[in-house]
Amino acid sequence: TFLIGEWAISMVYAAEEYPAEKRGTVIGVLQGFSTVGALLCAGVVPALLATSYGWRSVYFVGVVPLIVLAFARRNLKETARFEAREVIPGGDLLAILRGPYARRVFQLALIWFLTYGCTQTAVSFWKEFVVTDRGWTDTAVSKALLLAAVGSLPFVFAAGKLLDVVGRRIGALIIFTITSVGVYGAYGLHSPWALTVALGMAMFGVTAVLPVLNAYTTELFPTEMRGDAFAWANNLLGRLGYVASPIFVGWYAETNGWGAAIRPTAILPLLAVALILLWLPETNRMELEDSARL
Numbered sequence: 001t002f003l004i005g006e007w008a009i010s011m012v013y014a015a016e017e018y019p020a021e022k023r024g025t026v027i028g029v030l031q032g033f034s035t036v037g038a039l040l041c042a043g044v045v046p047a048l049l050a051t052s053y054g055w056r057s058v059y060f061v062g063v064v065p066l067i068v069l070a071f072a073r074r075n076l077k078e079t080a081r082f083e084a085r086e087v088i089p090g091g092d093l094l095a096i097l098r099g100p101y102a103r104r105v106f107q108l109a110l111i112w113f114l115t116y117g118c119t120q121t122a123v124s125f126w127k128e129f130v131v132t133d134r135g136w137t138d139t140a141v142s143k144a145l146l147l148a149a150v151g152s153l154p155f156v157f158a159a160g161k162l163l164d165v166v167g168r169r170i171g172a173l174i175i176f177t178i179t180s181v182g183v184y185g186a187y188g189l190h191s192p193w194a195l196t197v198a199l200g201m202a203m204f205g206v207t208a209v210l211p212v213l214n215a216y217t218t219e220l221f222p223t224e225m226r227g228d229a230f231a232w233a234n235n236l237l238g239r240l241g242y243v244a245s246p247i248f249v250g251w252y253a254e255t256n257g258w259g260a261a262i263r264p265t266a267i268l269p270l271l272a273v274a275l276i277l278l279w280l281p282e283t284n285r286m287e288l289e290d291s292a293r294l
Contacts, residue, residue: 105229
């Protein structure tokens with residue numbers, strides 16, 4: 001709950017505090033550092049588990065950045081846009097669903113839902129797939145995961161810049177297509193190198209789709225509704241796909257295998273980007289006050 005809440009707040013800050021021409025880049029960099037944190041965690045945890053304290057040491061070390069954050073955020077100022085907002089919200093979380101922005105909330109929620117339906121399982125179950133279906137060893141899996149993660153990282157950081165250069169819609173088309181191709185290949189190919197390259201594409205896509213949707217979710221609503229919009233579209237309704245996907249994939253994989261269970265999910269990002277092109281306007285380099293009126 002804390003992680004998802006803080007993530008949403010950071011995206012709202014990025015949207016409201018940085019210039020329009022750099023907004024996608026900033027959102028992409030924030031998302032990239034989230035990936036760096038995950039890689040750092042993956043690298044440190046095995047060493048912590050080997051200590052005499054075992055899993056308890058993971059929680060002990062993990063609380064350190066939270067303590068730092070508790071002190072660091074005391075000097076975090078309110079965004080200028082929020083302080084200058086014309087409408088003071090009444091605290092009714094349902095208000096946005098009764099107004100003119102309700103349709104846009106549900107549109108974005110469906111796009112988030114479809115995206116999570118693929119990305120939530122794309123990397124999580126890859127080890128199970130290559131060990132069970134391809135006969136890989138744990139060592140081979142570790143090497144492939146490391147190569148794919150490190151190789152995809154520069155492109156992850158460049159994803160936000162791509163949105164500022166070619167626009168949200170074209171950027172979404174490129175990123176979501178790479179995601180679909182990568183996921184399908186990561187669970188369909190046989191060559192070790194081909195599987196590793198496809199995994200790298202999938203790892204890139206799993207992270208790179210987020211700046212696209214974060215940008216749209218923050219840019220298409222007025223300041224007084226931006227937090228509520230993010231809460232409904234992503235954190236509540238859209239995240240149902242995040243929760244449901246592993247359940248259905250795991251159930252289907254029990255009798256049909258991991259490849260057969262996850263390959264079909266590669267169509268979901270294509271459906272999501274089709275809805276982006278159908279429903280969402282171009283918001284690149286627009287001030288939030290203008291993009292919210294589109």
